Amino acid sequence: MISEREAERYLLHSRHLNEQMVRMLKAIGYDVGFKRGQGPYLYDREDQQYLDLLSGFGVFALGRNHAAVRKALKAVLDADLPNLVQMDVSILAGILAERLLRYAPYLGNAFFANSGAEAVEAAIKFARGATGRPGIVFAEHAFHGLTYGALSLNGDTNFRAGFEPMLPDCVAVPFDNLGALEQVLSTRGMAAFIVEPIQGKGVHIPSDGYLAAAATLCKKYGTLLVADEIQTGLGRTGRFLAVEHWGVEPDMVLLAKALSGGHIPVGAVLTRKWIFDKIFNRMDRAVVHGSTFSKNDLAMAAGLATLEALEAEDCIGNAARQGERLLAFFKGMIGRHEFVKDVRGKGLMIGIEFGRPQSMKLRAAWNMIEAVNVGLFCQLITLPLFKEHKILSQVSGHASHTIKLLPPLVISDADCDWIERAFEAAVSDSHRVPGAAWSLGKALAGHAMKAS
Structure with a gap:
């Protein structure tokens, strides 16, 4: 089918998907x-x-089509696993959670999602649910995704324009500005400060003491520190997590992108145990947050194979x-x-x-x-x-x-x-x-x- 319809690649997208994307590609010669x-x-x-x-x-x-990741995915497909039995739990999800938490031993639980944006949405809910506070602080020029909660924490007006109003109680502060951060945190109404250790839009790096001081301020005012490592994590910056460059231990770490191995979308929220226990605090709330495909066996296998390849190579x-x-x-x-x-x-x-x-x-x-x-x-x-x-x-x-x-x-x-x-x-x-x-x-x- 691919070979038969290749000549229609851009025509199909113009007709049925995003025509402006095709126009842009052709205008700059990327087609x-x-x-x-x-x-x-x-x-x-x-x-x-x-x-x-x-x-x-x-x-x-x-890189693309990594042999070890492909092998792991084929093994899962060949194993006839039950997969997504919603009234059971997945062994692969348990193993992946265990291995991810080894990289951040100060955190106790993992929650899996389908993407980075879903991980951000989960973090917003977890922070509000655990602290009982409504406010979420984010940095100007931040990018945390394009779903509504994540978009409400997006510092680029070009993405927000035309989609307002955003979620209430989301407050922007200048990146790398401790005074502005403390002024907002001191209201004691902020559930979380969600921050990229290195801002993806522009590759803005904080001063050396910023993240550690931000962690101290968050603790002082009862606000959770959430590190969005969706782009910076899994070795991108030369450490498994970018926060390791500054010796910071956040209350939550968000992962996605590279964890997929380039094949099956997967996101993860690594969180302190007390936060997790506040959300899933009774048997009747065991499914108070979730996502249908989030712990599917292919995604979990891709994550495991990715971690093994990162270390082995x-x-x-x-x-x-x-x-x-x-x-x-x-x-x-x-x-x-x-x-x-x-x-x-x-x-x-x-x-x-x-x-x-x-x-x-x-x-x-x-x-x-x-x-x-x-x-x-x-x-x-x-x-x-x-x-x-x-x-x-x-x-x-x-x-x-x-x-x-x-x-x-x-x-x-x-x-x-x-x-x-x-x-x-x-x-x-x-x-x-x-x-x-x-x-x-x-x-x-x-x-x-x-x-x-």
Whole structure:
């Protein structure tokens, strides 16, 4: 069926799914029709190889179609397991919970969901139910998902616009600002402070003492600290959890994305036992929160296989080593290229921020393209990376000047060579005015003006 209907790939989506997504892909030349993936690589309809630095927004920490995960899933399918017997419990779910909690021994229970957004929704309910308080604090510029509860904690107005009103009693504070956090917590009406240890939109890293001090403030005012590790967890930053960089022990940890092994969606809430016991406190409340498919055997097997592969292949160590190398390279660009303003990251979660240059000629070019659409300059980097260097990357968010890299944790030295060569060429070309990059910029500006 796939081979027979391949020629209709974009037509089917235009007719029956998201036409605007197809229009966007065609406008920027990303309609190459990827047909297979292996490890950190993608292959298009012409069998050209690309290096994927998006990893499905962090899903493919092990790369695509990892052999051990596939083997585990096939074993479950071949075992004729009963699966989803709602009046029983799953052995695989019990084993996965046990293994996840080994990474955070200060937590006592696990709750499984189908996605990161579902994990956030569960955390909101657990926090309110355990504390008896209504308020949820979140950080400006945060991203926690797009379902209604998660969207209510979303710091990007572009996602919220048109869907208000959000959930009541959700309060935003500036990220990395302890004074603002304490002012809100001191009302003693806040059930939880939900925070990404490193903000995904823009790769914003807190100052070294922030998360530990936030944990102290939460304890002082009776508020739960919830670490959203949906993107930063499972080794992305060179530690199993990003909070480990700062020695913080949250009351809840949220996981998803990479835990799937890239095959079966799975999310998890790891929580202190007393919180869990407050929610599931009687036999008649044993199902007070749940999700039909959340503990299905395929998802649990994918999670177990992922954890085993992370350890067996030293993926977390590789993320730390390769991340250190790439960060050093990108930081070295700051002094050599005017457009490169800042570089941030830990492990293989890296943000390269571009900004207004000093020289008159480059500044005029920057002003021209940014006047059409804020953040458009970054496309002068990402599009040549894709078309000329076969690297898939993306801007960090709406109207952002930061390109975020989330490569699979299995990338090699040769892959890092590829990344460095490609970025050096693309960024160098952006400094040549007039030049090919700026011709592309004019074309993009034309598309943007037509769209508006």
